[in-house]
Amino acid sequence: MHYYIGVDLGGTKIRVALAGVGDQIVAARSFPTGAGRGAAAVLQALQGGINELLAGAGCSRHAVAGIGVCAAGFYDREEDIMVHSPNLPGWDGLPLRRELEELFGLPVIVENDASAAAYGEYRHGAGRGQENLLLLTLGTGIGGGLVLGGKLYGGSRGFAGEIGHIPMLPDxxxxxxxxxxxxxxxxSGTAIALEGRKLLAAGTSSLLREKKGDAADLGAADVFEAARRGDGAAGRIIEQASFFLGRALAIAANILNPGIIILSGGMAASGDQLFEAVRRHFYASVSPPIAAGLEIAAAQLGADSGILGILALLREYLSTQ
Ligand SMILES: [Zn+2]
Structure with a gap:
C-alpha cells in the first residue's frame, strides 16, 4: 500500500490526484462535477474519475491505502455528515464519508476545502515553519481555515474558521x-461583481462600460482590471471590499494571534492591488502588539493547496489506525 488519493470536490469541477509517500502528486485529472444531477450521479462520476486516474497511472486499486476528500461546505466531523454545502445542492444530511467508504472499499476522510488548504499551506507552502496560521480562500465565496499549535483546528464539530460569515455590516x-x-x-468575488453590475445599471460613468457583451457576464476580474487602469468607480468597489477584508482579518487576528495570514483563491491572484489595500486596512485596525511581525502573504500552492492538505491529513489519519 504505497499510494494515496486526494479529491477536491468543488461545485463546478472535481480534481482527483494520486500521490506517493511524501505527498508527491504522480498523476491528476479534472472533470465537471455536474452538481445539478444530484449526489448519486456526482459520486458515480467521482468513481469513474478515480478508476481512470488509476488506469492512466498503471496503478492497481490494491496499492491505494485510502482516499481524502475536501469539499466546500459545513461538514460535521462528529456525525460525519454534510450539514450544508452551498455549491452542492441536495447534499444536506449526506453521510459522505460512509457512502465513499462503501463505494470504494477503502478508508476515507472528509474535510472542509478551506481547512484542507490551510493545512496544505502549513505543510508544504507559505505557512511552513508557522505553528499558528489563518488562511482565507477568496473566490466566489470566502472560506477560512485554521492551523493552531501545528494542528488543523475544526472547533467542536469541524465548522471553525468561517471568517466569510463574520457579520460586518448591520442591515x-x-x-x-x-x-x-x-x-x-x-x-467575495461574487459581491464585487454584483457591485460592478449595480454601477452599470445606475448609469455611472466607468471603464466597465467598455466591456463587451452582457452586463450579467461582468466578473470580479473585470472590476479589478478597470480599477488597475485608473477607473475611480471600480477602484472604490475594490477599496470597500478590501476595507471589510482588512477589518475581518483584524478581528480574527486579535482572537487568534496567528504567525501568518495567507490569502488564496482566484481573487488573491489579483496580487499587489488587493494585498496593498487589505494590508492597509488590516494594520490600521488590528491591535498593535498582535500586528508586530505578522505578515499577510499569498498562498504558494495554487489550486493544489486543498489536495496537498487532505493528502497530508489522510496519511496522518492512516498512521493512527
Ligand atoms: Zn453569511
Whole structure:
C-alpha cells in the first residue's frame, strides 16, 4: 500500500490526484462535477474519475491505502455528515464519508476545502515553519481555515474558521448563509461583481462600460482590471471590499494571534492591488502588539493547496489506525 488519493470536490469541477509517500502528486485529472444531477450521479462520476486516474497511472486499486476528500461546505466531523454545502445542492444530511467508504472499499476522510488548504499551506507552502496560521480562500465565496499549535483546528464539530460569515455590516446585503452583512456578502468575488453590475445599471460613468457583451457576464476580474487602469468607480468597489477584508482579518487576528495570514483563491491572484489595500486596512485596525511581525502573504500552492492538505491529513489519519 504505497499510494494515496486526494479529491477536491468543488461545485463546478472535481480534481482527483494520486500521490506517493511524501505527498508527491504522480498523476491528476479534472472533470465537471455536474452538481445539478444530484449526489448519486456526482459520486458515480467521482468513481469513474478515480478508476481512470488509476488506469492512466498503471496503478492497481490494491496499492491505494485510502482516499481524502475536501469539499466546500459545513461538514460535521462528529456525525460525519454534510450539514450544508452551498455549491452542492441536495447534499444536506449526506453521510459522505460512509457512502465513499462503501463505494470504494477503502478508508476515507472528509474535510472542509478551506481547512484542507490551510493545512496544505502549513505543510508544504507559505505557512511552513508557522505553528499558528489563518488562511482565507477568496473566490466566489470566502472560506477560512485554521492551523493552531501545528494542528488543523475544526472547533467542536469541524465548522471553525468561517471568517466569510463574520457579520460586518448591520442591515448589509443578504448572504448565502441566510444572514445579512456577512464578509462574504461584502467582499467575495461574487459581491464585487454584483457591485460592478449595480454601477452599470445606475448609469455611472466607468471603464466597465467598455466591456463587451452582457452586463450579467461582468466578473470580479473585470472590476479589478478597470480599477488597475485608473477607473475611480471600480477602484472604490475594490477599496470597500478590501476595507471589510482588512477589518475581518483584524478581528480574527486579535482572537487568534496567528504567525501568518495567507490569502488564496482566484481573487488573491489579483496580487499587489488587493494585498496593498487589505494590508492597509488590516494594520490600521488590528491591535498593535498582535500586528508586530505578522505578515499577510499569498498562498504558494495554487489550486493544489486543498489536495496537498487532505493528502497530508489522510496519511496522518492512516498512521493512527
Ligand atoms: Zn453569511
Amino acid at each position: 448589509g446585503p443578504r448572504c448565502g448563509c441566510g444572514r445579512s452583512g456577512c464578509l462574504e456578502a461584502l467582499a
